[in-house]
Amino acid sequence: MNTMLTKWTAGAAAALVLTGGAVFAADKTLDIGVSDALTGGAAVYGLPQANAVKMAAAEINAAGGIAVGGDTYMLNVIAYDDKANPTEASNAVRKLIDRDGVKFILGFCCSGATGAVASFIENEDAVMLVGNAAERSITTREIPNLVRTRPPADYTGAAAGTFVADKGHKRVAVLGALDVGFYASYVDAFEVELNKAGGEIISREAFSLKDRDMSPQLTKIREQQPDAILVVGYVEPAAFVYRQAVELGIDVPRYGFTSGSEEQFLRVASSEQMEGVWDLRPTELTLLSASDNGIAYHKNYSDTYGIAPSPSSPYAYDQTYALKDAIEAAGTVDDTQAVAAALRELAVPDEVVMQYLPVDGTMFDVNGQAYTSNGAFQWQSGNWVFVQDLPSDAAAYSAFLSTID
Numbered sequence: 099m100n101t102m103l104t105k106w107t108a109g110a111a112a113a114l115v116l117t118g119g120a121v122f123a124a125d126k127t128l129d130i131g132v133s134d135a136l137t138g139g140a141a142v143y144g145l146p147q148a149n150a151v152k153m154a155a156a157e158i159n160a161a162g163g164i165a166v167g168g169d170t171y172m173l174n175v176i177a178y179d180d181k182a183n184p185t186e187a188s189n190a191v192r193k194l195i196d197r198d199g200v201k202f203i204l205g206f207c208c209s210g211a212t213g214a215v216a217s218f219i220e221n222e223d224a225v226m227l228v229g230n231a232a233e234r235s236i237t238t239r240e241i242p243n244l245v246r247t248r249p250p251a252d253y254t255g256a257a258a259g260t261f262v263a264d265k266g267h268k269r270v271a272v273l274g275a276l277d278v279g280f281y282a283s284y285v286d287a288f289e290v291e292l293n294k295a296g297g298e299i300i301s302r303e304a305f306s307l308k309d310r311d312m313s314p315q316l317t318k319i320r321e322q323q324p325d326a327i328l329v330v331g332y333v334e335p336a337a338f339v340y341r342q343a344v345e346l347g348i349d350v351p352r353y354g355f356t357s358g359s360e361e362q363f364l365r366v367a368s369s370e371q372m373e374g375v376w377d378l379r380p381t382e383l384t385l386l387s388a389s390d391n392g393i394a395y396h397k398n399y400s401d402t403y404g405i406a407p408s409p410s411s412p413y414a415y416d417q418t419y420a421l422k423d424a425i426e427a428a429g430t431v432d433d434t435q436a437v438a439a440a441l442r443e444l445a446v447p448d449e450v451v452m453q454y455l456p457v458d459g460t461m462f463d464v465n466g467q468a469y470t471s472n473g474a475f476q477w478q479s480g481n482w483v484f485v486q487d488l489p490s491d492a493a494a495y496s497a498f499l500s501t502i503d
Contacts, residue, residue, distance in 0.1 A: 126169050128431050130155065130421070131194035132177035133187055133215065134205035134229075134414075139307055140182035142333045142362050143207035146411035147229050148177050149403055151204050154418035157398075164422050166431055173418075176200060182207065184214035191215050195224055201434050202227070202425075204417045207410075209233030209280045219244055225438050227421060229413035230357075232280040237467040238502040243438040245466040247413040247420070247452065249380055253495050254355070255284035257472040257488035258328075258378035259291030262353055267326040268297045271319040273312065273339055274330030274355075276304045281330040284355050288328065300324055305339075307332050312339045316346050326351045333358035337366035344371045353378055357410045360481060372477040381453050381473035382409035384482045395451045409482070412451035419449040420461060442466065455492035463496040 132151050135144030155173040158164065164171040176198050180187035187206075194200040203219075204227045206212040212231035219226045220241045228236060228246035232254075237246050262270065270292060275281045289299050301322055303315035316339070319327065327350060329339050336356040340363075343352060353376045363372055383392050395415065399407040424440040425431055446454045446461045452470050457463040469492035475482045 128171040131200035135182040136179035147414035150415035187211035252287035255287030259288035263295035271324035341367035
């Protein structure tokens with residue numbers, strides 16, 4: 099852990115040096131924290147998020163920092179590995195707040211760890227900005243000092259169910275991490291829309307996030323003769339499913355809810371085995387369909403870290419720019435309540451990568467929830483290619499979210 103922290107501190111210091119004259123004009127430093135999965139299976143989401151915060155902080159510093167009154171603040175990132183574990187995440191955030199004096203905490207790729215921190219953050223003099231974690235309950239708790247950039251899983255699951263039904267599929271087999279709440283909620287919302295069109299889920303087979311041999315579940319599915327398969331889970335086990343389905347001769351369309359870059363999938367499956375797979379998810383970063391901001395982000399990230407960014411990593415990058423704008427709007431780095439309130443009134447920043455759908459003109463709704471469009475992505479000749487938008491009614495979902503205790 100000390101090594102990781104040293105690397106991040108050194109990286110932030112280097113970013114300050116690179117700003118040249120601006121660093122000497124600045125008279126203050128603002129520490130911001132990151133709690134995310136930097137190791138373990140969830141690091142495919144967490145480490146890219148942490149890198150994205152670091153990169154955004156360096157960009158903000160290079161552009162002159164954050165202006166508050168007559169002061170200019172340069173950002174210093176302090177990051178801890180929460181291993182996507184609730185206890186580790188709670189400990190990491192306690193260290194950031196109690197030992198490091200951090201008031202603004204970003205990252206949070208995974209729902210279990212995020213939920214643990216959300217359970218106590220309202221009582222802290224801090225602001226929590228959640229990224230990739232998709233459990234719906236994170237933004238149904240009416241926590242005034244918490245916002246999230248990624249929409250809840252069921253918001254996307256309903257759109258995915260409509261898309262698969264429109265493809266004419268009537269018998270869908272599900273295979274995934276069904277003991278994980280946000281994956282289960284995605285499937286439940288998917289099923290509702292599939293049923294409306296006369297389709298059904300004919301089986302639900304589960305795997306754990308550490309499983310790599312999916313042949314027993316896939317053999318059962320093959321015997322049931324589905325006309326499509328839906329896979330929900332982390333990148334690596336999902337990739338094993340896609341590979342082993344081909345190896346077992348299951349020749350039906352494969353749909354997923356996974357995210358993940360091409361490089362991450364190709365560590366497990368060949369491009370030929372991935373060909374034709376769909377990923378039905380929020381409209382995240384895919385180079386072939388990115389905006390100008392997304393193309394620049396992809397290049398900068400690749401140049402900085404020597405690897406392409408994961409599609410979901412900009413959630414954390416966008417957090418950092420939202421925080422910058424909110425601090426400047428609030429005119430303080432000390433009054434966290436004022437900054438939290440400014441986040442709820444914030445227009446979508448110009449620098450963001452994801453395609454947000456404002457509700458009542460703001461990036462975050464009354465629940466602290468942001469919304470992106472949903473998209474259908476397909477693996478074509480070695481790349482995730484954006485094919486089409488999925489139905490995305492942010493205002494209607496926001497109203498629904500506000501009714502949940």
